[in-house]
Amino acid sequence: MKIPLATIPILNKKVKFPVTPHIPGGLTTAAQLRLIADIADKYNGSLKIVGNTITIIGLNLVDGEKAMTELGCQGESFIAKQVRAVNFCPGKPDCPRALQDSTALGLALDKEFFGQELPSKLRIGVSGCPNCCIEPFVKDIGMYGTAKGYTLAVGGNSGFSAQIATTVAENVPADEIASIVNSILIYFRQHGKNKERLGQVIERLGWDHFSQETLPEEYRKK
Structure with a gap:
């Protein structure tokens, strides 16, 4: 107890x-x-x-x-091995530079994944355009909007072993992002070691292995 x-x-x-x-x-x-x-x-x-x-x-x-x-609400944790709060910029229609509605997608991802248990903490970032105001390239799962959909990058973090995320998919429709994120989290649970960040897992097992397990072939970066 x-x-x-x-x-x-x-x-x-x-x-x-x-x-x-x-x-x-x-x-x-x-x-x-x-x-x-x-x-x-x-x-x-x-x-x-x-x-x-x-x-x-x-x-x-x-x-x-x-x-x-x-x-009367959920609390944040700064130490839990969980999906942390999803970061996102205002996006369309509130930002003149935005190419996608990052607020709608960010809220949907937060609602579905916030607080899920993982081998280590995991941060998600959604930017409405390539300006990347919320810094998706230092998130474990980051994405930015383009006219054709979202470009997806994974494996970044700004922790003790900081690293830049690698672009793995392009032109992903907003309504398919959650499914891909879910596949990535399943992969992380299956293969991640205790306190190992997502990028470290991918580098240990190989980017081809990660892509084949998590990303629809039509969106994989060539």
Whole structure:
């Protein structure tokens, strides 16, 4: 049986609990922002903008767990071996440079895959055009929109062993991206070692093996 951390006295005194609500794509409402601010005030926390969300910092474990419950939403984790929050830019029709609706695709991917367990953390990024404002080439799975669909790159990360993603597929329709991402996650679960990033798995087993297992032939980069 898992013991709640807040019941361990020494941890509750020494450990701070960063309360980070999951806000898909950073798309929030005034009401949600007011709630976050009210809860921060209630427990004497401070607010910090982190990526696409807002973290309440400075809380002990007991208050942190209470605050997370009162927020009434999923929480982010900065240590879990899971699919992390999907990053995406505004895309069409909100950005004049956008060639694809990256918000719609990003929200769909976040809804389907956020929180799924994996051998290591995995980040997904969706950009609406080749400007790549959300930096898809340093994501485990990144993509950017073109007039003909999405260009897909995999294996990037900005961690201790930073590396640039490799382009593996082109002209992928938006409605087929989720299926390909699902195939990649299955591949990662089947072949990944504990704490091994996706790019490291692919390099160990070979790019041809990865492509044959995960990518429809008609979209593979020639």
